[in-house]
Amino acid sequence: MTDREKLLYKMVWQLVSLLVLLLVIVIVLTFLLFFGVPEMTQSKVKMQVMDTVSIKENLSKKYWQAPDISLESDPEIKYGKELIANTSVYLGPSGKVMKISNGMNCQNCHPEAGTKIFGNNYSAVAATYPKFRARSGTEESLFKRINDCIERSLNGVALDNNNREMKAMIAYINWLGKTVPKNESPAGAGLMELNYLSRPADPIAGKKFYLVKCLVCHQEKGEGFPNNDKSGYIYPPLWGKNSYTIGAGLYRLSRFAGYIKANMPLGASHDNPQLTDEEAWDIAAYVNSQPRPQKDISKDWPDISKKPIDHPFGPFSDSFDEKQHKFGPYLDIVHFKNTSSKAKL
Ligand code: HEC
Numbered sequence: 148m149t150d151r152e153k154l155l156y157k158m159v160w161q162l163v164s165l166l167v168l169l170l171v172i173v174i175v176l177t178f179l180l181f182f183g184v185p186e187m188t189q190s191k192v193k194m195q196v197m198d199t200v201s202i203k204e205n206l207s208k209k210y211w212q213a214p215d216i217s218l219e220s221d222p223e224i225k226y227g228k229e230l231i232a233n234t235s236v237y238l239g240p241s242g243k244v245m246k247i248s249n250g251m252n253c254q255n256c257h258p259e260a261g262t263k264i265f266g267n268n269y270s271a272v273a274a275t276y277p278k279f280r281a282r283s284g285t286e287e288s289l290f291k292r293i294n295d296c297i298e299r300s301l302n303g304v305a306l307d308n309n310n311r312e313m314k315a316m317i318a319y320i321n322w323l324g325k326t327v328p329k330n331e332s333p334a335g336a337g338l339m340e341l342n343y344l345s346r347p348a349d350p351i352a353g354k355k356f357y358l359v360k361c362l363v364c365h366q367e368k369g370e371g372f373p374n375n376d377k378s379g380y381i382y383p384p385l386w387g388k389n390s391y392t393i394g395a396g397l398y399r400l401s402r403f404a405g406y407i408k409a410n411m412p413l414g415a416s417h418d419n420p421q422l423t424d425e426e427a428w429d430i431a432a433y434v435n436s437q438p439r440p441q442k443d444i445s446k447d448w449p450d451i452s453k454k455p456i457d458h459p460f461g462p463f464s465d466s467f468d469e470k471q472h473k474f475g476p477y478l479d480i481v482h483f484k485n486t487s488s489k490a491k492l
Pocket residue numbers: 231234251252253254255256257267268269271272292293296297300301316320337338391395396397402
């Protein structure tokens with residue numbers, strides 16, 4: 148080959164290589180356009196946050212929707228909603244109607260007046276009450292269930308049957324769930340159920356997350372932040388004398404973790420969670436290790452085999468101690484319950 152031929156050969160070769168490279172780029176780009184960025188390259192944190200959410204999302208595409216209160220004219224239903232949203236104005240320590248509760252609002256734990264998806268909403272209540280509840284071992288009316296939250300979560304005094312405020316709250320909650328078929332629980336009802344961790348929930352790790360993600364509103368000692376005239380809270384307390392009692396649902400780690408996963412920090416939702424499952428469990432362990440009001444719960448769960456696995460007070464029908472029932476790991480307990488109930492069959 149002459150030098151000229153060699154040069155020509157080299158140029159052709161470079162041109163071909165360039166074309167092949169271009170072709171590869173075009174193919175890769177087309178692939179990405181149609182199939183998206185492979186999951187491997189997405190941030191690990193985002194995937195962790197999404198874990199339970201995407202499972203739930205696939206299971207139930209169509210969530211419950213609350214009826215529109217602005218189209219409702221019944222004053223009792225409207226008053227019921229007002230009481231759920233601003234409970235302390237009427238029933239708090241300086242309440243207009245009565246002074247029977249701790250300054251929290253029902254809405255603090257049942258956001259958007261009990262209508263938010265996975266916000267501990269009331270969608271299933273009208274359709275499922277009265278119902279048997281193992282905590283009391285009796286058939287419970289909605290009246291009894293509301294008083295439960297007043298006594299345990301609002302650390303208050305139960306209202307009586309013909310109390311005007313009680314009747315209005317019942318009317319509102321029944322109105323919310325009026326289109327739900329009897330005994331059904333709509334998609335997105337109540338709280339999110341998180342996967343169990345394979346280790347105990349860790350209050351020390353939880354404290355670190357709390358300082359970064361919760362303290363700004365709920366304050367260093369969990370005491371919350373009162374409104375101007377101190378009649379209630381802008382940011383409700385998470386522990387201390389004005390918070391929920393040890394007999395409240397939120398005192399169980401699974402209820403607390405499920406609540407904050409889909410609702411906290413403020414602005415979070417089931418489809419836009421701000422905490423990983425691990426953070427939610429660890430924060431639950433931290434907050435529920437702090438001091439809070441007592442409650443006589445000695446008559447709860449008369450059939451001890453019906454206690455939820457994360458109920459932290461013995462006696463139990465298994466050999467796991469109070470610490471493991473409180474913090475986990477729960478899978479050992481679940482496994483024990485499954486095998487012992489099978490043995491009985
Ligand atoms: C400190 C938090 C908190 C406050 C405040 C609170 N609740 Fe609750 N409430 C809960 C939790 C937790 C549950 C149980 C959720 C579960 O077990 O899945 C619950 C359950 C309920 C239920 C039963 C829901 C169902 O689907 O079975 C009703 C009804 C209810 N609350 C009404 C009220 C009313 C009315 C008020 C105000 C007077 C109130 N709650 C205040 C935390 C709270």
